[in-house]
Amino acid sequence: MSWDRVPVDLSGIRVLTQKDEFKGERVISYREAIREALSSALGRDTRVFIFGEGVDDPGGVFGTTLNLHKEFGQERVFDTPICENALTGIAIGASLAGLRPILVQMRTDFMLLSMDQLMNHAAKWKYMFGGKVSVPMVVRTIIGGGWGSAAQHSQPLQGLFTHIPGLKVVMPSTAYDAKGLLLSSIHNESPVVFVEHRWLYDHKDIVPPEPYFIPLGKGSLRREGKDLTLIADSFMVILAMAAARVLEKEGIDIELIDLRTIKPLDYDLILNSVKKTGRAVILDFGYKFCGISSEVSSFLMENAFEHLETSVLRVALPDVPTPASPILEKAYYSGEEQIITEVKRVLK
């Protein structure tokens, strides 16, 4: 399995080009990996600070910031008023003054109150001033519903952020990636929206204890196959893996791309794979309408038409708000069965 890690040389942090380079066998969860990245960044770089509603409470944002305030002090890890727009502006200002803010927005829905500062300000601040200033800041946010979280507590809004030039949007699916991508996001010079998935917090993976970077804008080939390419992000990668295993038993050989960063997209990785397989199904944990799946699909139409054996299909969220009832929730979210169905439609 190729993990497609391109080395980045920054701050003397060792970069693991291949997962195999790490000889240890330490396994930790996605949530622990995120906490470890934050702890490492706070420890190495005095410019880094973390703020947001509840970051120092006993829950510690699903455990991802747990007790960091005790370790690094209340000045660098602190609770805030519930004022998402101002907080985002404050992150911009702090970054302009040389700091590296990490703003935590527990649920992506709440970020809608900060769209002015995120989209009108953070995203534009470099371009609008001819590149003379930049805002290296990270907004960590969490998607994924369940348990009746419903329409205002589980919206997958990452597609909205990708629509705005100037923002980078990252969506890790594994613990290993979560750590390396978060460290890269913190060291990046642009504003980054770092989208975590609640359902992944307990997923475990081999994660090196030392800090390492995974470059933004580079996807990963999770599985090599010849029949069809699944292009997935975030939790959809997990479902895609499961679907691929089922399909394998039926003699269908799936190639799986984990996008990891949804803005900018790793077009080369997508193109090379589809050139080989000639078929693609795109799986996005976001809205189907004007979403990542539409974007990747039109990219393939424009750039890989002659390599496609048949039309590209998509599995993504329907154009309705998230419901509460478990029966409706089940209908709302796709599972591996839907993926298998679409794959078979393409292969027919």
Place this chain on the structure above:
Amino acid sequence: MKNLVIDTGILKKMYYYLVKIRRFEEKIIELYPQQEMRCPVHLYIGQEAIAVGFCANLKKEDYVFSNHRNHGHLIAKGVDLKPMFAELYGKITGCSKGKGGSMHMVFPERSIMGTSSIVGGGIPIAVGTALASKMNRDERVVVVFFGDGAVDEGVFYESLNFASLKKLPIVFVCENNFYATNSPQENRQVNPDIYKIADFFLMPGVCVDGNDVLEIYKIAKEFIDRAKHGSGPSLIEARTYRWKTHVGPETDIEKGFRDEKEVAEWVNKCPLKKFEEHVLRNNLLEKKDLQEVGKKIEKEVQEALDFALTSRYPEEEDLYKDVY
């Protein structure tokens, strides 16, 4: 503070900036009809005393944030007029390389980290730099200028609360010119006394004559010092008047937006005239001091204009640069 004697050097400097802002804006009025400055311009004429009185108390390292009506704040902070004019003309030598226009200017070398044209938008960003000042313990003070219109916005209150909660080194300066575009303050705000908002946020709030640069200088000094010494933020409401129309070189009289008498009353309270009368009457400066300033500025404005006019436009491929 009331009896503070302002030394001659500072008086001269303030006069220099008052006139410099006025002449810069007048040059725009003169040339704008040629349609070569292809961006909306919000002129600061009539309000000059506020920017000048505050910025005269600031060091180069102190941050200033501003809004769509930014020319005065930038000039008072001591920026070079050349890249300013070039930006108005959309040239590559503009302070924002032709990507910002009049409303979006940047001068990091003067701690102007970018101005926002979204009403209220610069306020939380200013608070963020103040937070950084406090965390870095580097004694850099922040002054953020905004209009009465920004007081309509929620982010203003969010920002005041946060700044006071964290005792940040920032002075909030509301330039109340009684209008936001063509909407008078009473159509928009239930309480005309903006400075009183400070009470709730447990910070000092003061109202000052926005056309009296000497008063502003003193108030600014008091609250900038206060911020610098770790005593936290304050809110200053400076009442003033915009002579020209909201955007562009015309006046509101010819457009029929405002009452001629109201405008005339305020023009009579001209901040430059007020200053000149005061310093001459009290023998603080001589007439020839004032005249020299005028000549020097004339030349500077002309040079800046020539620079802008002879500069190149950006190349088409510059469109794609500096997004990330």
